[in-house]
Amino acid sequence: MLRIGLTGGMGAGKSTVARALVDLGAVLIDADAIAREVVAPGTPGLAALVEAFGEQILCADGSLDRPALAAVAFADDVSRGKLNAITHPLVGARTAELIGDAAADAIVVQDIPLLVENGLAPLMQLVVVVGAEEQTRLRRLVEHRGVDEADARARIAAQATDDQRRAVADVWLDNNGAPEVIKAQVRNLWEQRLVPFERNQRDGVRARAAYELVTDPEWDVQARRLIARLHLACGAAAVRIDHVGSTAVHGLPAKDIIDIQVTVPDLATAESLTGTLTAAGFPLAANVTHDNPKPGPDDPDGTDLDRWGKRLHGNADPGRPANIHLRVQDSPGQRFALDLRDWLRADDSARAEYLAVKRGAELAAAGLDVDAAGAAYYGVKEPWFDAVYPVVTQWARARA
Structure with missing residues (x-):
């Protein structure tokens, strides 16, 4: 199967691209959804977190209180390491399980918000980055998600820069325009690159280049x-x-x-x-x-x-x-x-x-x-x- 890494900064429109790829036939594996799933009520993951950090990280209904967990788990490097030691193996195992369930000819899209920050790009056969100008992203976060502007700016500043994302991007999708524009880009990517890539890999075919001389600074x-x-x-x-x-x-x-x-x-x-x-x-x-x-x-x-x-x-x-x-x-x-x-x-x-x-x-x-x-x-x-x-x-x- 073909493994595609999908990422982008907050407000860039990564979810829009993910939905468009699913509509075209991709198998989506959402890292954020998996991270929530493995610590849902009744899971060994949540039990391990409670054992490590105490019952103060729980809401009244027994679910995980994420702000409360963040307050204690990110207080120091030791606590952060303890959190990662619990959650990372669970996320990895569930991700591997979902990939294993996909068909042999599937195009698997892994939606990973922190793909760049966590150095995961080499694990993917292709990295697709959704990009948008910072002001566009801020507007979307404030107007569409109800995020406080100061908080939105802080979150954007804490993520990878566009230069860091471009360094790992095999494909850069510009999402500054209307939804139909990005959807057209996604369809072209799917038809012209992803589907032929998967087919070539399955059939053992190497991509070939024309016998024409060009130059490319990239x-x-x-x-x-x-x-x-x-x-x-x-x-x-x-x-x-x-x-x-x-x-x-x-x-x-x-x-x-x-x-x-x-x-x-x-x-x-x-x-x-x-x-x-x-x-x-x-x-x-x-x-x-x-x-x-x-x-x-x-x-x-x-x-x-x-x-x-x-x-x-x-x-x-x-x-x-x-x-x-x-x-x-x-x-x-x-x-x-x-x-x-x-x-x-x-x-x-x-x-x-x-x-x-x-x-x-x-x-x-x-x-x-x-x-x-x-x-x-x-x-x-x-x-x-x-x-x-x-x-x-x-x-x-x-x-x-």
Whole structure:
């Protein structure tokens, strides 16, 4: 299934988006609703809170008095830790139960108000943030929810900033306008990205990018989001994870596909990650088992495939194509990916030369179908890689 994280500041209109997604077919898991459910009257959660903080946290009818609980539970770090130790496992278990109950092809939307504040973005395959100007949010809180303005300002100030939310947002929905505007955005997101993403993941299909050169100032931050998810998926099996390729060279036009290199100790480790990465939305390209060998001192003819072995995964998200290269630490391919990136970053003439080659590759691929375009594009680029391999290798050694 596909797991989407939905968040936004108070008054931004997150609930409106959640309802629209449910209407389209999403399975909604509401973190606030679960937090209330696990401490409802008669639950082990409420009993544990009473044992920890006393009966003064109860209303006359036996339900939880939330302001009373807040007064004692947030008085100091020890009390806050005690509260979290009780509630977090209960919320986590109930969330896991609800996710487990969803269909295998479900698009699960987890409505988490504090997703950014609690660092939960890497757990999600896509993060959708609902945004609105502060004055719009204040007006909604005061006029529609009856919140005192001073209290509303204080609550907004206590939450994550828009900059912090944008840093984790794969999708930013602007909700400053009328309800029908945001609903149209949600429908477009559902049809153009979420449904194809889920289908790609279920079918093991990698999203592909056109063989056209573009530039995007967001490539770096998009790569950081992918790397955070990959760190979580790979765990200690990854020696390091790096943004490589043309999109890692600032200002260099490139195909709109981000290249990430996951360095592993050996190919057996790479293969052991296949299931985990696939489940995380990064299906395997089973037909790619190595990089194209480059001639060098240890292999003058460039025919030793074993030295250039790798495993390739791709992002199933059609809104953010990415190649995930798993290469062995200190193998020629692993070093070349890092050295070529750094050489291009450091050398203006090298960048200009490479861009000219890329323009030629783009021209060769123009008007062809996807498979033929790929063959034409790389047919132009690969000879250049072969030619600059010794230059880049010597440059890197001189820097060491």
